[in-house]
Amino acid sequence: MKTSPILFTVLALLCVAPLAQAQGNAQPVAQAAANYSQPKLEQFANAYRSIVILSQEYAPKLKAAADIQEAEAINQEAQGKMVSAIQNAGLSKEEYQQIATSLKADPKLVERVNQILQEKSAQD
Template sequence: MRKLTITALMSAMLATAPVASVFAAQQPQQAAAPQAQQIEVTDSQLKQFAGAQESVNEIRVDAMAKLEKVEDQNQAQAIQQQANQDMVNAVQDSGLSVEDYNLIARAVQSDTNLQSRLKQMGNG
């Protein structure tokens, strides 16, 4: 029972949280404020975002698989913290700051044009 509770909680947090909120703990409070305005995203930034997003998703899937195998809450928390740090590193390795990644992630969620551009990059 306890394993299921931890796994369900952590899986829900990693799987359903918007990409931008994964890094919320890394950001100053003002950066967490919703940004309704549209931002201009260059093709270069979108390519960087796509690469970072792929890495972030791989890290998320790996962390969820590990979480399914742990029963200890401390181990689960350590896995989550490591995954978050790995995600930050993946974003920074892509050439984007975490703040820029989060801004683009929020924009992609609400802008169908950006969604289309991102899909085209994945297929091309």
């Protein structure tokens, strides 16, 4: 059974959305985007890949949840693992969120991250 990419996005956003709310005093996105080093973007790409894998793992569990309480418990577990994946990649939740937000406003940054992801996929 193939799970919808939209569901993966929803799960990833569930991890990221609470982080955005905590970002009250973030520096402007355009200014921040110019400051991302290649190693920092590689850390982001590693975290992103881990989050996608976790999303694939948790999507069927979330879909099969018997009720809202079970779904919330599964979602909470998934979010915890996603935050751990971000930290294991060497980023803080705030750094991950800042880069993710910057991607929305900077097509060149998207290209850089996509290039990193493609290179890593080729290595696997």
